[in-house]
Amino acid sequence: MNGFSSNTCYELVSEALEDIEALHEEFQGVEEDEHASHRVVDIARQLVAFKSITPDDVGCQLWLAQELRTLGFSIKHLPVRDVSNLIASIGNNSDARFAFLGHTDVVPAGSTQDWQFNPFKLTEHNGCLFARGIVDMKGAIAAFFCAIEALVTDFGIPEKELWLLLTSDEEGEAEHGTKRITQFLKQQRITFDFTLVGEPSSEAQVADTLKVGRRGALSFTINLHGKSGHVAYPQKATNAIHLAQNIMQALLSVDWPKHCDNFDSTTLQFTHVNSGDFVDNIIPSQCQLNFNIRYTPAYNEYELVQLVRETIEKHTLNYALTTNNSCKPYYCVNNDEIPSPSLAIVCDEINSQCHFTPKLSTAGGTSDGRFIAEISTSVLELGLVNKTIHQIDEHTTTSDLIQLQQLYYGIYKRLLYPTLHVHSTAQDELLQLR
Ligand SMILES: [Zn+2]
Incomplete structure (x- = not known):
């Protein structure tokens, strides 16, 4: 990409790494309960402790990059002006490429005294997790990370390529974020068979609604x-x-x-x-x-x-x-109204884990899916319940967050380890027979 020498990237990264500890909110005094030791809650807690108010990332992506590196991801930082972008990839069989698209920036917390709890310290209360950005969309990033971490632990390096694309410029101007990541990948001739966006698509419970396109x-x-x-x-x-x-x-x-x-x-x-x-x-x-x-x-x-x-x-x-x-516009369904193979996989996984069929929706304003759609055959949004996004006391239920991680695990297992996938449930067998 023009204007990004690897040296500049490296220097920015090294400088910022030293500052991570200083920028990271203290997260002591975690409330004890049944989920307190759950990995996805711990990762979400780390992520929300960065006050990454758009577009200032304050080291959130750098912290995540360190964690991803230990899983075997290759990392490229793509800073543009005051925006941080992260491109991470794992697996080396490029005959199929899948992506997860997200953003580490959050909208401002508003008047913090109106919050029940400190918006930048994850608080678990009555089965819910409260923090700015827990739903939109650090919870989904934590769910993705833990899903992939578990997959790599269980099955090793993926059989197919997986890319994680993160920006700190989704909630703001969106000029130097996913748009620039897409331009960069286009120049590298990288395209995706499928991109899952972690935007909060759900309405009442996780996975009840999928965003399958936008006008x-x-x-x-x-x-x-x-x-x-x-x-x-x-x-x-x-x-x-x-x-x-x-x-x-x-x-x-x-x-x-x-x-x-x-x-x-x-x-x-x-x-x-x-x-x-x-x-x-x-x-x-x-x-x-x-x-x-x-x-x-x-x-x-x-x-x-x-x-x-x-x-x-x-x-x-x-x-x-x-x-x-x-x-x-983009849409996961082709001209003959046939869903893309990835949409079928996602629906099937939701069906077998949650026992319902998600509603397919294209409502709402634009998301960064619009940019990645240029280089991705299909784009689909699956995330937490959007009821409290951008509001005081933004929260998700802990069980929804864990469920989202399990769904991501199941979906990426099918995509990234196709030789492993054995249809087991009656539902799956039915689908195979069709
Ligand atoms: Zn969002």
Whole structure:
């Protein structure tokens, strides 16, 4: 990647390592209970003790990198400006590559006196774990780490490649985080068969809902050119605001006939109208319109631009159009409505461990899955219950956290050790027969 010499990386890492201890919140006086010695709770406790408020990582990824190294992961730090990014990989059979995508940054805790407990010290209370970021998403990172640690202990180095991608810039601008990791991996010609994102996808209990796709987004700027004149002589002018009004009306009348199952329909929202400085007796000659289209995988960017152009050109040819903030949609289900093999594996694992079928959802705003979707055949989000994310007293149940670790263990066992997987339950046999 341009601008990242390995020396710079190394120096940054060495300097920061010395500071880890200083930055790490003391976590003494842990409350005793049945889960206090559970490995995933211990790792989560370590992670939340770093006050990694976006985008300042304060050594959280460096600490994790040390732990990953002992498991046999190769580590690359990819700092960009004030953002920390970590790329870790294990296994060396690149005929299949899988990834886990996450973020170590958290949103600010808000007024800490409103919290029941110190937000940067994991507190276990009535079967729940309280801390800023425990759900979004350090708990999922701890669950992933412990799942892989157990797999490596049980079965050795994975038969397939596994990559862990972490950024400290998900909750903020998201400019120098997963986007840059994706650019870097693209340059290295690294692609993934499947990426699991640890975002809190669940609604009432862990794994009840999977995020299997997101709508795409595209922003448009149109500059309309009219002809200025005196308001008393409109016949000698072309009012750019009137032109804009007609075009806005036409764009808002598009009914987006193409639909996609599991997705909210395609929508268009105007975000800004600007006709320049106001003068009471002048007909404006320019008007700029800004709008954003959220679209399902039934559309593509080229089609949207064509449709917008055709709509404008029914009213004027005197305009300029630009697009930006392009974000393609993604979906784990192919055009024939057949789920990707990885989605089938995840659903099957949830079925056999939890005895229910997860709801497949594409609702909500964007996540960093949108960036990695460019280099990953399928992308799916499975994490803790999102009820308290970004709130005072953010918490998960301890049992959900342990369940998430077990699910990650089962999913990555099937992906990374395919020769080991033996269908055992009746449910599995049924699936095989289909
Ligand atoms: Zn998150």
